[in-house]
Amino acid sequence: MVCDAVGITCEDIAEDSYDASHPAFVSSVSENRHMASVRTPDPNPGWISEIALDETRSRVPILYVEAVPVRLNSLGQVDLVGVLLRGSAATGQLTRTLVSGRVMHGESVREALLRNLEKDLGPTAFPQLPASIVPFTVAEYFPLPGVAPLYDSRQHAVALAYVVPVSGECIPRQDALELTWLTPEDAASDDVLAEMEGGRGSLLREALAFMGALS
């Protein structure tokens, strides 16, 4: 697949063509199917075509979830922070990013969070989703650089951002080339922050502050 031929990044495609055999996805779809029998004739409500998604992106802010995977010690203190190293077809550069993905129509925020964690960290990461749905911050991405710290050329996106402890082995799928575990000190370094896609360095710093790990 030649992602950059159509001017979109691989993330776009990965995000919307997730594995339909995924348990969270199946449960979401079956829930939607139940809804569909009453209200919505669309047999596949969460998924929409790239054209429809582009049109939608020009109309409303798009809701995302983002996650900072962490390894905690027995006292709950953060030992390591997971950062994805991902190839961007749009720029040809390797950039660092966080677990991130769209909330589908009919999908709950928790389902979207779990689905995107499994998409980016693999099926054996064993993430422990938080007991409260309140995010550590709300990240607002605007399509023009410089308007706000966070930037997404594709869209106006609003992301609910969570810190998620993972206890298992993380095996990123194809589109995420590598997961790097950094100490809090390294994660807060200017070098790492400068490599974060779309200004997510500020988001990573807020996550570290939330954990009391911003040196």
Add this chain to the structure above:
Amino acid sequence: MVCDAVGITCEDIAEDSYDASHPAFVSSVSENRHMASVRTPDPNPGWISEIALDETRSRVPILYVEAVPVRLNSLGQVDLVGVLLRGSAATGQLTRTLVSGRVMHGESVREALLRNLEKDLGPTAFPQLPASIVPFTVAEYFPLPGVAPLYDSRQHAVALAYVVPVSGECIPRQDALELTWLTPEDAASDDVLAEMEGGRGSLLREALAFMGALS
């Protein structure tokens, strides 16, 4: 205006036909206009037609903000909770609700919150928006009753919900018939909760718990 002729409630129209002379809206539009010169030819980016909005509602979850207006004493304790008494053209019934509205394309969450507070409480309410953008909860509305505590027949909506102290006089506009100030005890009563639109009684109880005022 005959709202119900087209099967939508008055809230839909009020929400999308806000006063274009509103300062927040003007700043948002001017910001958008600046964006528009580079990317978006649409001269009125936040606003979309009812048809486009209906289509969009079938594709993605729609981002909302909601606010519980409160009167605080000098110690920050809640004296009174503001609840709107609003007529629903869809059902013909009077129901209670919270300050609520959509986040427009190109609009920040804070701008949407201030705009909707002014839309529902008038220009002299003097709301004090919180220093942190983290909501007290994330409210998820699904279009089928019974799936979740919160329900919105029009759409899958996700609302960032805030407690907002107001110090001025609240003069609800046309579509909100009345603003009622309730004590925390009355706001938590089963009677009030049963009258709350779309299951927002649970949301109001979470707001009271957040303020330590759930008896």
Add this chain to the structure above:
Amino acid sequence: MVCDAVGITCEDIAEDSYDASHPAFVSSVSENRHMASVRTPDPNPGWISEIALDETRSRVPILYVEAVPVRLNSLGQVDLVGVLLRGSAATGQLTRTLVSGRVMHGESVREALLRNLEKDLGPTAFPQLPASIVPFTVAEYFPLPGVAPLYDSRQHAVALAYVVPVSGECIPRQDALELTWLTPEDAASDDVLAEMEGGRGSLLREALAFMGALS
């Protein structure tokens, strides 16, 4: 041991005579010992006599931690809430309570939380302490009933209250007769709330609201 002969509850004693072989305690003590070599001659800084504790209780508010143990599903939603059934020597009655204990001198809040979780739930509970030290609420207990919702006849206490997921087997120690796992609905019932010691029913409801599980 005849707790009630001296007019204090078993909790007092249990709280201050914790197992010195406990890893958290050992690390705390060794840290204190290091401090002691420079500043403090007291060989056992966290522990103080009952007489000194009583005197201290008349002088300053005493800092506590409290925890609501929960079983979460893979989406982070609460399945079950753990409530302790505990004998109070002061009243002779069985009452329900939460995991609770004092923060010792020289002990961090996280160490106190882990130590009290292990004291009340045993060594195989495997609690996952939260990534953020921010509590879901701050609970204030005053020594006179009726002043505030929360009441502690022994003292003015201020507790940092946390929701803590546990994944292992909980085996309460001697002073806690039983750990009961309740559904969120049962935990919010008026019956359970009336049985909670010192007004902790309101605290439990705030925990449920924090988890979005207050029906």
Add this chain to the structure above:
Amino acid sequence: MVCDAVGITCEDIAEDSYDASHPAFVSSVSENRHMASVRTPDPNPGWISEIALDETRSRVPILYVEAVPVRLNSLGQVDLVGVLLRGSAATGQLTRTLVSGRVMHGESVREALLRNLEKDLGPTAFPQLPASIVPFTVAEYFPLPGVAPLYDSRQHAVALAYVVPVSGECIPRQDALELTWLTPEDAASDDVLAEMEGGRGSLLREALAFMGALS
């Protein structure tokens, strides 16, 4: 007054010799007096002698409140952050600090917060205490430098830290030489952080992150 002759800083004295005509203090005392008629013969329960306070400081962690005063714009975004420039008799140096003070016996956290804001910012600051008692962080000060980021030579202290918008004129009292209003960028600078007393630079950065203002 020669503070340093007895090895304590001026803050100690200022903290415990607050104006007895202060409304918050009066209300606290009258509440305590009411308690006193039933349980406590001490006519002045919150106040304790320096000797008793020193003894208490060796026994239990001492509960504090801290506040970062801020000027917010109409959208709730932080324009300016207030930092106190304060003389330390112990070191002879001028250092920067935050609004800070002990929670007295019988005093609520909110009362302590309001009292200390008025002590440090004067009677016309008009602070708006937050609707929720949940702090943005819990700050732990240990008496040995290097154990934790935060340090207090006098004691093990645990502070509940809040961001508090102020709308009036701030006139610091004698012991606080000056209140400086800084932009978020300046407040986050390495220069300012290095001047913060007891490691409070990390606390100030967490406050900025909480407000989404950490550049």
